Amino acid sequence: MEIILATFSALFSVVNPFGAMPVFLTLTQDDTPASRNQQALKACLYMVGILAIFFLAGQYVLNFFGIRIHDLRIAGGLMIMRAGFDLLTPGGSKKKISPDVVEEGQQKEDISFTPLAMPMLSGPGAIAISIGLFTTSLSYLDMAMILVGIILLAIVSYIILRFSHQLTRYMGKSGLAALSRIMGFIVLSIGVNFIVSALSALFFTER
Numbered sequence: 001m002e003i004i005l006a007t008f009s010a011l012f013s014v015v016n017p018f019g020a021m022p023v024f025l026t027l028t029q030d031d032t033p034a035s036r037n038q039q040a041l042k043a044c045l046y047m048v049g050i051l052a053i054f055f056l057a058g059q060y061v062l063n064f065f066g067i068r069i070h071d072l073r074i075a076g077g078l079m080i081m082r083a084g085f086d087l088l089t090p091g092g093s094k095k096k097i098s099p100d101v102v103e104e105g106q107q108k109e110d111i112s113f114t115p116l117a118m119p120m121l122s123g124p125g126a127i128a129i130s131i132g133l134f135t136t137s138l139s140y141l142d143m144a145m146i147l148v149g150i151i152l153l154a155i156v157s158y159i160i161l162r163f164s165h166q167l168t169r170y171m172g173k174s175g176l177a178a179l180s181r182i183m184g185f186i187v188l189s190i191g192v193n194f195i196v197s198a199l200s201a202l203f204f205t206e207r
Helices: 002-015 017-027 033-065 069-088 092-096 099-106 112-121 124-132 140-162 164-204
Strands: none
Touching (some): 002 124, 002 140, 002 164, 017 112, 033 124, 069 124, 069 164, 124 164, 140 164
16 A cells, blocks of 8 residues: 555656646637547546556666666656656746647647647656666566556546646635645655665765
8 A cells, every 4th residue: 555655656746637627728629528528538548548658667678778767767867857847937837838738739639648748748747757766676466556646546547637727716726826826835845865876876875
């Protein structure tokens, strides 16, 4: 249970489904509620697939290119910190995708994979964390628990997106801005933790 909660908490702030709500509502404003819910469901299923694949196969990709896990954590930490800084600035959650991508999404019938699942929900930061969760000391049960944590994250993200219209109306712009800053602070802290833990492992254990 601890592994499930740790996986969920590590990914939730970076995935940040609350930050995806404004873009999701913009891209589905002409859709029926049933179609909007279907797009949200498909996007969350794609997110599970993307994060699970990178969790299970990411280490082999790193080995192929000769990249150490500590290198990935430093690079991922920098990316996560940048995302955190963006969330701390007004309108920062909209910087996750460019205006051109949003405009292209408005012309697409299916926005579940791009831009919703990638890069909105499972962007570089979430992928970096997913790869970083894998270690050779994990048992099959541990890996199954991590996958359950990813599935739990997808369920919560789907619920948030499904009720995004009501949540946006209830919280208002000021509430969403405050929530964005809180998430940004958490994301920034995760990025710092990634970098510090990687540097500690490099300089204090690899001698």
